[in-house]
Amino acid sequence: MLSVVLMAALAASVHADAWRDQMAWRGEQVRMSVVAGGGYRLSGPFGRRDIGAQRMRAATASPLFDGLFALAQDDLAQDSVAAIRDDAFDHGRPIPCTCFVTGAKWPYVWTRDLSYAVDLGLWRIDPLRARNGLRFKLSDVRDPSSPQGLYVMQDTGSGGSWPVSTDRIVWFLAARHLLDDQAFAGDVYRALNDTLAQDRQYVFDPAFGLYRGETSFLDWRQQSYPAWTAANVVFIAQSYALSTNVLHYQALQLAAQLAQAHADAAGAKRYGEQAAALKAAINARFWRADRGMYMSYLGGDGTPYDTYDLLGTSLAVISGVAEGERARQALAHYPAWPAGSPVIWPERVDQPIYHNRAIWPFVSAYALRAARTVDDPVRIDHELRSIMRGAAMAGSNMENYELITQSTHVDDGKLSGPVVDSPRQLWSVAAYLDMVSEGVFGLAEDGRIEPKLPVSLVPMLFGERDSISLNMPGRTITLRRPRTLHGNLLVAGAIRQRGAETVVTLKAIEVPAMPLRTDAPLYAPVAPDAPVVVAADNGWRVQVDGKVVLYADGQRVGDIDGSTYIAQGGKPPCVSATRKGEQGIESLHSPIVCAGDPVTLGDGWPRTWTVPASGSYRVALRYENRHGSIETGITAAVKMLVVRCDGDAPQRLPIVMPHSLGEQLSTYGIVTAKAGASCRFALEQGFNMSDLSHFSHYTGGKGGSDGPVDDALIGDLLIAPETRAP
Template structure:
């Protein structure tokens, strides 16, 4: 690992300068060159292969044949991704399914909700609106189970522990749909799906105590890469946790719901608006980490802060308006970069191969570019543009991802080699490249406005000796005119003249407040420690750590620990966990918790009864086993509703989630209140999972598909523990 660390540190000191890429570029001993061919096509000599690029439907004309040819290549990649049938081994036994869709890439021939949604949001709707709508419709489904709520619902694809609600980022669907509402029928479908999906997520994934939605980080769904290693075989803590990216997606979906409700004079508009504002406030209260000047990637189910960050979550927080200007600028300035580009997670993991870990993903870089544009930051705008260009040129396609320090499609590093998977013409990477050109260089906004924010450092590459550069898009053309005298560090609009479909933008230079590129950070987080050793000594718990770190109790920071620390015993649940501290005060991911406290275990047939020994709040969970699929995939997370009727109190209803398991374990937890001596009756009612969707009748990979819906687990004891007063919401 020291060799990797040394390599990273060397890369950090390499620096990055404004490129002069006209017909070629050179990077770390690799070359790429572009030649214009007779008739208007291009020939790319990538680092390790040649590619002939046909004449594109829509041309860009700059001083750089490399820039122009790569735009043509992205369109050729998009042409190859445009199909009339899709297939995947887990659906219809890999037989073709008719769909006028975008497939996901050269190695991925299906349509996945998050991939398509981010790709369309990045601009594919401009190039083929009909195909974008068709693909999005394919990712909607009604329920096939009588007596359950009707949709349509956005589909959460197969995933950790059996899919939703372990993963809850299916609401990314609405990021894409919002661009295509000019079609009345599609707008009506979107409204129906939006209200149904939000209602379902509110019922099963929203935690009113935290004010946040639960679920896995969006896109970062290979849990070993970014979550603690001890969660690899137990995804309940992920289902119980809260992710920045997924909560920002819900915020944007709620905003869209409020907007569409207002347009329809629907009384729910005020509720959606209030929910969105409350969620925004909760995100800012819970995820912001003042000492890092960034929003954390995720929180534990008990609210524990994790000293880990992801670029997509930060970019979405900025572009959505969740982050105010000051926090947005801090987040972008404090998130680290490497000369090749921005990593999708930081800090990296020493024990994981290259994929999300130690990697650049071009579509995420495109969202970071969008965030940099929102903040008028020339340094990050130029940095992300050149990173996206370089990767595509060297690889000869818009790849799924790249190794962080070399921007190579594969690096040999023993068991850590990778990227583990790297598909050419990956759809969201293609979309990211097209967005880099249309938004990043030519300033085309989602609403059709033109607002270039072009770093002066890129003028030599793009303009050379030219006075103008131009971009052709479906139905319009944008021409940028350079100012006679370059000044400042950012070119913005001086005036716009309209000549038919050609918008001619006269640029002017301004001096923008530039954010520095942070490139001197520890690359790796320290390893997570083992669970603390907890023993009772009279009125205290003796909590022992094997390495210096930080002790947490019920998600709250207790303080530094360098051996043994005494914590008073409480007549309530006390869960202890540790982090290890490393360079620059970085904390590791959390250790497994060690929980102590009085436990009531209620067995027998349902409904079950229990008497509260004292007034207060209690935590409830189920012992269960769910062997209906592997830990990493499937659609059969068991989702139930626990109805709790305690004497003297209204009925309390709480969702309980039981993902796929490798043995007997505890479900997600929920809280309820009871008076002293109250007799409580617990009834377990049916919930909803992704196997209920009619679209998953095509699923042949595991249980719950072609054989019919399945939402069951082997349920054992009901576990009840008292909560300390301060942990109550």
């Protein structure tokens, strides 16, 4: 019954009116009127907003569409500043920078926000501010005695920032558009080589062929990761995220192209091979055939998590990681609600509205790009209208909206939200501008015009007009309506150039229709408690709470009720459980429990161990990192554990010790050794964000103006047999 209601509401939202000068939604209405001098006036539940004439102008049959395009430009003008500030930097004093700020509530430059916004077209609108902001997020190393390089900064974040969060690589998604400036291009090439090399050293897992770290932008862990990560982010540092791996794939592709342009044939070959291998690993590891979707993240041992995110899915499609029918399925199977597409799915019943139960316009813009990539007119229409509706009903391009109502606040007790929101959020502003320039008028990165316009949008955009146009400084794009509309997608037919005007006569084609998925359950089940594991008869007895799905060492054991036996040949397993809900959707995993007693080595460095049997072993450190809160900071401790076993080459294992609430285990590395060998373990200093010169301006915590901090209280070294299957 719920799915029928949602489908009816979705149809009503699309076809009830043409959205010319007004829009109705959930009992409220907005109206756009044209005023003298080329401006607009928007009236709605937020009040009234007057919008002056802008330098770019859309001319369609819809004053609402055209006026919201002007509103986005007005928002962008307010986000264009000569100085930025944040309380955690330089004690909140203004920092000169001809830049874009992140939004009304965020007068600073953040790596991921700026990078996605620039990629969504701001590179074309204001290249000076785009470059300046990106330069601001580059840094060299402040200690001359440390290995030098030019690196993209990971902003303050989960457990002390990089390498718990590793999506700083998104910077190159933006920088690739601005290489016409020779000096900037030189910085990009240097930073690309240095940043990729550093990530290869500290966050790449050669056994799985993937990069570790948090999902891009989904950085409030309780919203999208298991609830138990609220107190311990080591799981996140050990895990693999779809979005972050796709971003690394795109950075490797760029590196191969730039190496070729710099006559570095060996570098181009190396990067090209790494990109191809990463693409294959993403498709092998993240694709879930029974869902026809890419999972949002995997556990560090490869454990699948029945959770999905729209940004990762869209990036996979746009980048070409997902191809052909798989790309079409991934988008078609991602659920939609009448107001738009959620940024994560399924939702969490115990979490407030923010990433959970929410629409984010910048993610909708990437979903729109993905829909254009696979020629999906239904999804193009859906994401375009969602972006329009949000801006119209709020009177600004807000950061996020509640999923069902598309409101900026829903009162739901302790789950109320969005918890945090902001007008004129930069990537939301960019989303609207990109929706117009590329989503409707088809303006591609290289300047070509490739419209893919659903026939369902003709009543709104064309009305009775023969043509619509986009006027930009130095260029005009005109789309001419075809004589007939026999089909469901309008694409370029004849293209003529008349001076600075490109005139495209559209033609209608019929493409396979992919209906929106409107029957998906909203919530995932609540995760069960952790299993209890005890040794029994050369194996392990696992006790669980009721009916669950059991996982051991990255593999699905199956459905069990109460208890089961695992034969591991004497190797103690690490297990977790999920609970099934509607349509077989699984909850997030319970806490992970590892059986057996590891070998414990203490008493200083180096530490020595005699290998009992040939094979692979999991090695971790017991530690405590008191340098900051688990939510933020730049002082995740990073070390290199060097293992020298008799007769073998040294093995170097990166170990991450995020901020902690007490003593806990670090991330683990895998060491291989032969029976009887004597292995010596030593620690070498690693690298974290506090080592960057930029963070000498950080006054919000340790590792900033008081100097780099990369340490932790380190206790025992723990060794256990490795049972995961790479």
